[in-house]
Amino acid sequence: MKFFLLLSAIGFCWAQYAPNTKPGKTSIVHLFEWRWADIALECERYLGPKGFGGVQISPPNENVVINNPSRPWWERYQPISYKLCTRSGNEDEFKDMVTRCNNAGVHIYVDAVINHVCGHGVAAGTGSTCGSYFNPGNRDFPAIPFSAWDFNDGKCRTGSGDIENYNDPYQVRDCRLSGLLDLALEKDYVRSKIAEYLNHLIDLGVAGFRIDASKHMWPGDMKAILDKLHNLNTTWFPEGSKPFIYQEVIDLGGEPIKSSDYFENGRVTEFKYGAKLGTVLRKWHGEKMAYLKSWGEGWGFMPSDRALVFVDNHDNQRGHGAGGASILTFWDPRLYKMGVGFMLAHPYGFTRVMSSFRWPRYFQNGKDINDWVGPPNNNGVIKEVTINEDTTCGNDWVCEHRWRQIRNMVMFRNVVDGQPFTNWWDNGSNQVAFGRGNKGFIVFNNDDWPLSLTLQTGLPAGTYCDVISGDKIGDNCTGIKIYVSGDGKAHFSVSNSAEDPFIAIHAESKLYNLN
Ligand SMILES: *[C@@H]1O[C@H](CO)[C@@H](O)[C@H](O)[C@H]1NC(C)=O
Ligand SMILES: *[C@@H]1O[C@H](CO)[C@@H](O)[C@H](O)[C@H]1NC(C)=O
Ligand SMILES: *[C@@H]1O[C@H](CO)[C@@H](O)[C@H](O)[C@H]1NC(C)=O
Numbered sequence: 001m002k003f004f005l006l007l008s009a010i011g012f013c014w015a016q017y018a019p020n021t022k023p024g025k026t027s028i029v030h031l032f033e034w035r036w037a038d039i040a041l042e043c044e045r046y047l048g049p050k051g052f053g054g055v056q057i058s059p060p061n062e063n064v065v066i067n068n069p070s071r072p073w074w075e076r077y078q079p080i081s082y083k084l085c086t087r088s089g090n091e092d093e094f095k096d097m098v099t100r101c102n103n104a105g106v107h108i109y110v111d112a113v114i115n116h117v118c119g120h121g122v123a124a125g126t127g128s129t130c131g132s133y134f135n136p137g138n139r140d141f142p143a144i145p146f147s148a149w150d151f152n153d154g155k156c157r158t159g160s161g162d163i164e165n166y167n168d169p170y171q172v173r174d175c176r177l178s179g180l181l182d183l184a185l186e187k188d189y190v191r192s193k194i195a196e197y198l199n200h201l202i203d204l205g206v207a208g209f210r211i212d213a214s215k216h217m218w219p220g221d222m223k224a225i226l227d228k229l230h231n232l233n234t235t236w237f238p239e240g241s242k243p244f245i246y247q248e249v250i251d252l253g254g255e256p257i258k259s260s261d262y263f264e265n266g267r268v269t270e271f272k273y274g275a276k277l278g279t280v281l282r283k284w285h286g287e288k289m290a291y292l293k294s295w296g297e298g299w300g301f302m303p304s305d306r307a308l309v310f311v312d313n314h315d316n317q318r319g320h321g322a323g324g325a326s327i328l329t330f331w332d333p334r335l336y337k338m339g340v341g342f343m344l345a346h347p348y349g350f351t352r353v354m355s356s357f358r359w360p361r362y363f364q365n366g367k368d369i370n371d372w373v374g375p376p377n378n379n380g381v382i383k384e385v386t387i388n389e390d391t392t393c394g395n396d397w398v399c400e401h402r403w404r405q406i407r408n409m410v411m412f413r414n415v416v417d418g419q420p421f422t423n424w425w426d427n428g429s430n431q432v433a434f435g436r437g438n439k440g441f442i443v444f445n446n447d448d449w450p451l452s453l454t455l456q457t458g459l460p461a462g463t464y465c466d467v468i469s470g471d472k473i474g475d476n477c478t479g480i481k482i483y484v485s486g487d488g489k490a491h492f493s494v495s496n497s498a499e500d501p502f503i504a505i506h507a508e509s510k511l512y513n514l515n
Contacts, residue, residue, distance in 0.1 A: 016226070016245040016266040017305060019350050020207040020237060021053030022105045026413045027344065028054035029353040029401045032314045033073060033375035036060075036089035036097040038385040039108075043097075045387075048104035050407050051414045055101065056109045056210055056352060060084050060094055061197065062130040062143070064118045071380050072372040073314070077212065078118035078180065081143035082197035085130035087375075087382050098205040102236040107207035109244065114194045114225070115213040116180035117141060120161070136181060150190050152182040163216075169256050177216050185221035195228035198243075205233045208244025214268075215249045219261050222247070226265055246308040246350075250322040259302050270307040270349060271322045272300065277311060277342065278326035281335045281446060283430065289446050290426035296348035309349035311339045317356060318371040330356055330398045337405040337500055338444060341468065344409035345434070345442045345504065347421050351413065353406060358396040405500055408467035415506045416440040423458045427451075433492070435459070440506035445494040452493045457505070461486045462512075464505035469498075475513045 021028070029052055031039055039055055047055065059076045062083045066075040076086065084091040098108050117136075124135035132143035139148040156175035158164045163175045176182050183190050198209065214222065232241040245266025251259040252271055259268040276299060280287040296304055315321030317329040328339040343351055359373040376383040376396040386394035393399035400406055419437030426432040430446035433455050441457040461484050465472040470479020482505050484490040494501050 016208075016242050018242075018244060019053065020107055020232065020241060020244045022107075024414050024417060025051060025053030025105070026417050027052060027351045027353055027410050028056055028107075028109060029355050030056040030310075030314065031355050033058050033076075033357060033382065034088065034355075034385060034397075035382050036093040040097040040100040042385070043101035043104040043106040046402065047101075047106045051411045052106055052353075052401070054107040054109055054207060056111060057097075058086070058088055059111045059113050059212070060086060060088065060201070061113070062086065062128050062132055064122050064134075065127045065129060066122075067127075069372050071374045071377065073374045074372065075374070077113055078122070079113050079116075080118050080128045080134040080141055081130065081132045082193070082200070083130050083132065083143065084200075087129060087377075087380070095204055102205050107236075108205070109208045109210060109246075110198075110201050110206050111212055112198060112209040113212045114183070114198075115185075115216045116177060116182050117146065118181065119179045120176065120181050121179060139181065144193055146183070146190070146193070150184055150187060152176075152184050155184070156182070166255050166257075172216055172257060173218050177213060182216070185217055185225070188224075191221070191225045191228065194225050198225075199228070199230045202230045202243055203233060205236055206243070207232060207237070208246070210269075211245065211247045211266075214247035214262060214265075215251075215257055219265060222262075222265050252322055253300070259306075263302075263306050267306050267308045267350065268302060269313075270301050270309050271316075273307070273309045273343075273349065274311045274313075274316065274327055274339075275323035276326075277339050278323065278328045278335075281328060281339050281342075282326060283446070284326060288428075289430040289432045289444060290428050292342070292346075292432060293424050293426060295346055301348070304348045307349035308352060309343060310352045310354060311336065311343055312354050313352075314354070314356070317354065318359075318361075319368050320371060329354075330358075330400050331361065333403075334500065336400075337403065337468075338446065338502055340400070340406050341409045341442065341502055341504065342444065344406075344413045345416075345436070345440065347419075347436065353401050353410065355401045356398040358398055404471065405468050408471065409504065411508070412440055412442075412467060412504055412506050415508050423456050425455055431494075436506075438507075440504070441490075442504040443492045443494060443502060445496055445498075445501040448496055450493070450495050452491075454489050454491045457484055457488050457490050459484045459488060459490075459505065459507070460510075461488075462510045464490075465509040465511065466503045466505060467509050468500050468502055468504050472509045472511070475511050477509075477511070481511075 062081040064078040316323040316327045328336045383395040416436035416439040423435035433443040435441040435458040445451040465477035466480040
């Protein structure tokens with residue numbers, strides 16, 4: 001009996017909900033549209049040393065080449081085979097990336113597009129990233145192979161063949177999402193071909209999957225595929241480790257399909273998180289930071305141990321997907337840094353940081369008409385991520401994950417891992433503070449007047465570097481210093497006009513050799 005209990009406890013820890021990051025590493029970053037060669041370098045030179053646990057990569061399998069418009073980012077969501085061959089790199093480069101990142105203690109999470117293949121209207125031919133032939137018109141994808149038998153055409157009951165009504169779960173699962181050919185996932189053959197693809201990635205050393213468009217698949221069909229997956233490669237992961245699964249389900253409430261329908265398969269993306277946090281920091285609809293005291297399940301979010309959270313993602317940062325105009329992005333850097341800082345300090349959910357490319361945003365009638373623009377490129381070839389002398393990125397790569405405030409809050413989250421949410425304070429408005437046990441403390445001023453007062457931090461006495469205004473270098477601070485007295489109290493001044501109106505201190509930003 002005891003033996004059985006022990007085994008089931010271990011089984012739970014190693015299940016699909018565990019992110020498979022190295023112990024003490026608590027966040028991943030989405031390096032959207034990066035080349036595998038640049039990701040390998042970034043793991044070694046930056047992500048490993050700075051405490052990032054992993055990277056979500058763009059879909060690695062062969063996709064349609066779209067020329068009208070010219071090479072949009074979304075062409076990667078139109079696969080035509082499971083060959084590892086895209087604008088980000090080929091299979092050798094993929095393998096090199098996984099090996100080098102794993103060896104740097106940074107794991108790879110693949111964006112898995114398994115609900116569908118390309119759009120039904122794409123021309124037949126070899127216009128794909130690896131030159132494989134495909135014919136959407138007669139449902140022929142010989143490089144997999146899939147044929148007419150393997151699609152849901154017969155099952156969908158709408159006139160157009162596309163999803164027309166999100167209140168009908170049958171349409172949402174059995175019809176085409178924006179014209180994308182919908183795979184018949186109840187067929188064991190189709191399940192096996194997808195599992196073969198995912199198992200190839202697992203064997204090469206990936207740690208898990210973001211499952212794209214999960215809402216458009218029946219949870220039971222997904223489970224049948226997931227049940228076929230191998231355990232992770234024991235070169236880098238403990239024996240018996242299962243791939244981390246997080247499912248893209250957009251559930252803002254008000255539809256019959258719920259995030260909770262998918263909990264059995266793994267974690268789920270909590271889209272309410274970024275939508276609500278943006279509303280609070282923008283102070284829309286009477287929202288204020290004081291209300292964040294009950295942030296998490298108290299706001300109607302899913303259970304923390306099922307949630308994958310983010311301030312913005314590659315869809316909603318450009319008005320696709322969910323959340324609308326409240327979503328904070330690098331285009332609003334001051335509020336964005338506060339939002340990401342809040343997310344990384346707060347214990348709710350497993351956190352993903354976004355890392356974007358800049359595009360020529362251009363609004364017409366409230367819509368960004370350049371929302372399709374693909375990554376920085378030369379005649380279609382993705383540009384290298386160059387690193388400037390000040391450690392920022394060049395070539396229009398935004399690299400939010402390298403912004404000091406964000407990079408240091410990733411470390412904050414690692415330092416406070418497992419500590420309770422404590423010492424909440426607010427002024428009834430937009431000045432708030434909270435601690436994480438005796439390991440970290442953070443103060444925000446999103447009001448239009450200064451904050452200056454003494455707060456209980458819960459931290460041991462000492463001098464701490466604020467990791468927002470600067471870094472701890474050697475045994476000194478390049479930014480603000482905070483003095484915590486023997487009773488755990490410290491005085492904070494945060495000007496409402498500060499470049500970054502928040503302060504964060506933690507156990508590893510403490511100075512030790514003061515004379
Ligand atoms: C695990 O990765 C190692 C190193 O790349 C490789 O040699 C081995 O074949 C992989 N294991 C499996 C089961 O594929
Ligand atoms: C908090 O905001 C209120 C007004 O909402 C203000 O009266 C009070 O002085 C503020 N508190 C602090 C500590 O700034
Ligand atoms: C620490 O840095 C401050 C300014 O950032 C400087 O004035 C001071 O001399 C430094 N102290 C030591 C011990 O290096």
